Amino acid sequence: MTKRTSAKYKLDRRMGENIWGRPKSPVNRREYGPGQHGQRRKGKMSDFGLQLRAKQKLKGYYGDLTEKQFKRIFAEAARVKGDTGENLMGLLERRLDAVVYRAKFVPTIFAARQFVNHGHVLVNGVRTNIPSYRVKEGDIIEVRDKSKQLALVLEASQLAERDVPDYLEVDHSKMRASFVRTPGLSDVPYAVQMEPNLVIEYYAQN
Template sequence: MTKRTSAKYKLDRRMGENIWGRPKSPVNRREYGPGQHGQRRKGKLSDFGLQLRAKQKLKGHYGDLTEKQFRRIFADAERMKGDTGENLIGLLESRLDAVVYRAKFVATVFAARQFVNHGHVTVNGQRVNIPSYRVKEGDVIEVRDRSKQLAVVLEATQLAERDVPDYIEADHHKMSATFVRRPGLSDVPFAVQMEPNLVIEFYAQN
């Protein structure tokens, strides 16, 4: 379980953006940050500030990953052939909790992490309870039979606020999804602009 579950909306406030596109986001009502100094006028961010903000936003979107987790994924993206930024997005979207979230089996990425942790999901028929498990192209992710009638699942499939992206084929009658391909930045339905190029610059200089 992530340590930031109870404060996930503070991420929205801190970034000043509704990073998941959810109707309940406090940014829809208050655009300033959390805390007693949240309403102070914001100065122009430095290059470092912009890079750090881009990293925090991307980390936050995937359930506020720890720096160690995020850095490991970035290192894997650097080692792969092709564009590092595109590779980074592809690897983040290949996480099992991200696939469960994108398939609309649960409402939030935080709920997806808990859902996987509690053993409600199988990959190719085998139970997997590791949210960071890296799904491969063609893998079939299913909600276990005993979990298909859970309220969190039934409510999530009815959400109108987001659609299942085309790199995942989801069947909400069977509660299964196939990871068709690893996506690039333009394929992912982010609610706000993500800038993996700034994340690359951040790690190059720090």
């Protein structure tokens, strides 16, 4: 199992943006990068730098994705008919850990991965512990009965900092969600602007 070894807020500080829209993000207090020279790093970025940053931001947003995993998802998005950027967003949002996070069963995307790994989630009544499992339209995702009273779950459903998107139907009284449809970029409630077009350019040149 891959683990994110760096602190979860490091990505926020490196990007200078509150990636997940969390109230405790250090960027809410200071918008410059980490380290003693962070305030002086505001030089103009090259095209490659912008593309790399867009890729790191999107990859980092989904928690624990390695470069190998992300590149594989991108390659699949490029193979499928239609707009590659839209396909990429759809594939990322169909990951089981992303759905658990969007449904507000847990407070963070990192917690979602661990929650799925530990067997707290059922898909269509079957215990599923693979965070990268790809949810299909019409699938029912729910928290196991034994896990519904966990403090983490109860706290997450009350979070005011984000809303459940309309491509999910969620009943928090039963801790159950239905995956209604695969979203496009405009449907996904990112706290910051994501730029899949720059991600496409990055992989086209590297």
